[in-house]
Amino acid sequence: MEVTLKIFRYNPESGKKPHYEKYTVEAEPTDRVLDLLEYIKGNFDGTLSFRRSCAHGICGSDAMRINGQNRLACKLLVKDLHGAQITVEPILGLRVIKDLIVDMEPFFENYRSVLPYLINDEPAPKKERLQSPEERERFDDTTKCILCACCTTSCPSFWVNEKYVGPAAIVTAHRFIFDSRDRGAAERLKILSGQFGVYRCHTIFNCTTACPREIEVTQAIGEVKKAIGTGSLE
């Protein structure tokens, strides 16, 4: 089938304003959007720039706005778009560097701000720390996060202010706060109760819709809010 991609283009060195360019390609229904981008870069215009690596939804490199929704280009097939027109744009809320590449640094800075590592200064046992399957299940969902930024850059609160830590950082914090082995919950909850923390979330659910890993992001944020409110992790 023939498909037309309308792609956001911006090259800071060209002196041109951001604009869209259209490319028409022959596609299989099972092609990934990423395959089409590669084809266009390889055959029509080598300057087209985007990040990608694993090409199957695990590395988190190729988050883009595709037909207005944040998706991974490698996890979206042509047949699932139900149309011959595909609009591809950079994710919102982060500075565009070139074409579909945005500055991820503010995103990772937010990630680093929530103490994204296990905190436990008690002497470790000789073998593993014990954790029941139920305790492990408690934070299972939020361990799936690949830091692709689909959630954070779909959030209107983040668009307004990139200092808001955003859904991905809260998901990371959740993964540790509810880990029975961790001892840093109080510290993290304090950070997240601050000016740029969870209360900037207005439960719009864009993040949950956008997550390519199907993490219940809004629910995780809600659980963190509740923990702050009640002072309890139950």
Added chain:
Amino acid sequence: MSNYHQFDVIVVGAGGAGLMAALYASKTANTAVISKLYPTRSHTGTAQGGVGAALGNEGEDHPDWHTFDTVKGSDYLGDQDAIEFMCHEAVPAVYELEHMGLPFSRTEDGLIAQRPFGGHTNNITGKPVRRACYAADRTGHMILQTLYQQCIKNDVNFFDEFQVLDVLIENGAAAGVVALELANRELHVFHAKSVIFATGGHGRIWEITSNAYSYTGDGPAALLRRGIPMEDMEFFQFHPTGIYRMGILITEGVRGEGGILVNDKGERFMEHYAPTVKDLASRDVISRAMYLEMRDGRGINGKRYLYLDMRPETVNRYAALDGRKRPDGSPYVVTGEELLSKLPDIVDFARTYLGVDPVAQPMPVQPTAHYAMGGIPTNMYGEVVIDEANTVLPGLYAAGECACVSVHGANRLGTNSLLDLIVFGKHAGLRAAEYANGASFQTLPADPLEYANQQLDQILHSDGEEKVYVIGHEMKSVMFDEVGVFRTQEGMQKALEKIGELRERLKRVRKPDMGKVFNTELLDIWELGNLLELAEVTTVSALARTESRGGHAREDYPKRDDVNWLKHTLAWKRNGNIELGYKPVVITKFQPKERVY
């Protein structure tokens, strides 16, 4: 100058091995990591099924059994001292990951959960043993995340999105690396006492591959150009279960949980090829069996794929026939929900890319290029060794998939790659820091950027008709057909000629993007150059080896030949040609014998 940096230790690559090396090196030495990707994008994150360690949490197991299985899996080409070291280090290494916070799946008793994996056996009964420590089917993801988190906690220095171009060697010792900053195309010199390469594999040489776009052998190619040999490059693993036509990995953990491979007649054909462990034989054995089935017309609908069936009714039927038991002695019976919870990503991949629900329908699979057993020669401390006598090049280290210790020999066992990363990443980091603390910086040459600039200029001045995209596809196609699961003299000669042609054509690519900001086309051309270098080394090494062993299966020499070929290949690039040498395999406890599963 702002593009000059000085560190005691430079780590190139931020996957499992690189991050582990950085964590350990940075304890005592000023360390920085350079990586062409954001660390969390590294390919370690795509590893699924587990990391091998004989914890014995779900049945009797011993590091010595793990050692023997790995030696046997390597088709006796692995160095037994290094294998024994790795398999014994495995146990504390996995506990260390757990202490760092890795969210392993758990047994009812709260221990790290373990599942069976190909080639891992109880050495007394020969039956599969539960040795793969797992976090659902995203074990690599959790290792990568955990190690990156620890690096943040420990304030490790990162230079993200810097592509390594060259390694500087002065007075016979490492002096640093040259890297290109993707954001602005500027070159940087990283002056260092120790350099650790942890750049991963090069599976993008092949058409059907489980490997990331970024798996282009950047470290090995840079070293090869500077006169360092590559070891055992003819041994490349084809994983049996890649998604048909796409190559995306479907973990061996599916078969560990009881899934089986089926041909067009509905037969569980692995019974004929590996009567004892069947679908849990080594990967090389299974990939060959699949090719033979397809060649004999038993591919599904006569096509080049087979079915991987993990429907609960199938799993339970064959588990009953095999007499498979749970660790508590009860019969092994699974439900769809249990499989969903243990293999959530696999279910997601099958639904997304195949439109198949794997608990209701079988998945179409074919062997997919997966893992480089060969690479930069090292000893078991991660030190790069550069000749037949294992002479160490001071200050130069390698770990992970880009390295060849060799613990995988001619065929790697599943779960041993993640293990390799953490064990040898750690020891390379320790050794690199120790060396750096006793050494002084080598004096850099007058223009350390000269060689890198020369190569870049060649690309930037190119003005021909050829497309990188097309050259890349032609390479992948010929390598998959002729230097794949089965090989012949004639086919490999054809591939070698083609590679020569493609290397010439790469010099005539169309005028590339001349921009300075995220010039990813320049990067693509550079990476394809690396892949072609390694494709050539792979093919020359494979042509010379007139036997079949592990992942190197020759139709014209179908038998293993221990008299002539129980030795490691070394391949140098000298004056534009590949020259081969050989060094002995280290054999300690296990004399080579026939390999039967």
